[in-house]
Structure formats: structure tokens, C-alpha cells
Amino acid sequence: MSPKMRKILLHICCAPCLTYTLKKLRNNKFKVEGYFYNPNIHGFLEYKKRLIYLLKYSKKVKLPLSVSREDYDNGLRKYFEFIGDHKDDRCPICYWIRLEETAKLAKKKKIKFFSTTLLISPYQDQELLKKIGGSIAKKYKLKFYYDDFKKGYRESRRMAKKEGLYMQKYCGCIFSEFEKYERCGVKAKR
């Protein structure tokens, strides 16, 4: 690693969001390691699909990747315990859970910076992510790296398409799946 390079642990929600974010971080002289921790993802096959494509893509771009050792069942239970009655204002909790786990791993690995691919999404609350990342950084005496990755959102979709990556149809949790398909007017066939 050149002396000017800084290490960063990047929380990754999915392979398409990683594409541009990784390129940008590497251009900014970061030595990136990835972490897949997303207990919010419903259901199991969706979770597996997102993870499998990420594993493939990480290998291709030579990204060291840690995957949460917590199994799907335990992760999901924990997610619902945290969310509790906050079904309608669940996103800040969901951000917190994932970023805090990332910070804990960064601490363990002695990596000073951490960030998240969620910062590329125009569908996520960027200001809130920045605020939560900052609070967690303070708690663990780390640095949360914020960048307006959103500028590269379209490019990330192009890159993902070119690589043949799986693009999910909803954010992750069961509520987001319902909201997506309910909006589309999906009706059960009888």
C-alpha cells in the first residue's frame, strides 16, 4: 500500500451499488475492504441472490470481502427486534444497525474509515445517513467517510447492467417489498 493510501471498510448493500462507489473510492486513493451485513433483507432467496452476485463481482474486482457470520435466521430476528413498533419510521434504525456493525468490524480490523454503498442511492435519505454515520463514528472513535456518490447512480446502473449483475426490485425489508408491489397494483390470482 502506498503511503498516501488510506484504508476504508465499506458496508455493501448489493453489487450494483458497489460498482461506481468502489471505482470512486479507489480513485480517491482508498484501499477498500467490503462488508456485507444486511439483516434487513427479506426473503431468504432474495438475500442469497444479492450475496451471490456480490461474491462474484468482488472476486472480479479483487475486493476483499467480509460477510456477516450471523446466519440469516438470527439476523432477521434481530432486525425485527430492533424495528419493534417503528414500522413506519424504520429506516433510521435500519441504517443504524448496519452502520454500527460496520464500525465494530472496522474497529476490530483497525481500519479508521468506514462508509456505505447506501450513499449512492437517490432512494435513501442521504442527510440522515451522514448524521447517523457521524454519530457512530464518534461513538467508536472512527471516521465516517461521506461523499456524494449519488452523482454516479446512473453510471452504477450502466456498470451493473454491463456486468450482468442482479438488480433488486425493492429496497430490502418486507415492508419495502409490500410498498413496491402494492404501488404497482399487484393482485393475487385466484
Ligand code: SF4
Ligand atoms: S425501506 Fe430499506 S432502508 Fe428502510 S427499513 Fe426497509 S430495507 Fe431498511
